[in-house]
Amino acid sequence: MKQVFVDSDLTRVSFARNLLEAEGIACFIQNENTRTLGPSIAGYSYTHLLDPALCILDDAQWEKAMELVTTHFHNEAAEGPEWRCGSCQETNPGAFDLCWNCGAERVA
Numbered sequence: 001m002k003q004v005f006v007d008s009d010l011t012r013v014s015f016a017r018n019l020l021e022a023e024g025i026a027c028f029i030q031n032e033n034t035r036t037l038g039p040s041i042a043g044y045s046y047t048h049l050l051d052p053a054l055c056i057l058d059d060a061q062w063e064k065a066m067e068l069v070t071t072h073f074h075n076e077a078a079e080g081p082e083w084r085c086g087s088c089q090e091t092n093p094g095a096f097d098l099c100w101n102c103g104a105e106r107v108a
Contacts, residue, residue, distance in 0.1 A: 003030070004065045005054040005073070012073070013052040019068050026057040027065070 004027075005016045013029055020027045034050040056065050073095070080094030087104040097106050 001055050001057060002059050002062050003053050003055050004062065005069045006051050008051045010052045013054050016054050016069050016073065019072060020054070020056065020065055023064070023068060025061045025065050025068075027054055028057070029053065030055050 004020075005013060007013050010029075010032065017027055017029055030053040031050050032052055034052070054069075056062060082091050082093055083096075083106060084091055085099035085102060085104055086107050088099060088102040090099055090101040092099055092101075092106070098104065099106070
């Protein structure tokens with residue numbers, strides 16, 4: 001088992017899991033439910049050690065998994081600012097090319 005992607009946003013980790021599963025890479029999300037524990041655990045403040053982490057089961061597929069995740073999460077669009085949908089006016093992350101709310105395409 002190897003970790004391929006960690007993010008404090010479970011939605012992003014779940015999306016990465018879907019990418020890997022679509023390519024036939026068996027994986028799971030570690031710490032999937034730790035956000036429901038609240039702002040502190042046993043008196044300690046939140047730590048990034050509890051962030052959801054995507055792990056693959058077959059270490060031999062690590063390079064392919066990393067390539068898929070890197071392609072989708074480490075690009076300039078993902079680093080860009082949020083944008084507002086022209087159809088429904090919903091705010092979307094810079095990495096999205098389609099509005100998460102109505103599915104309309106991003107207009108440059």
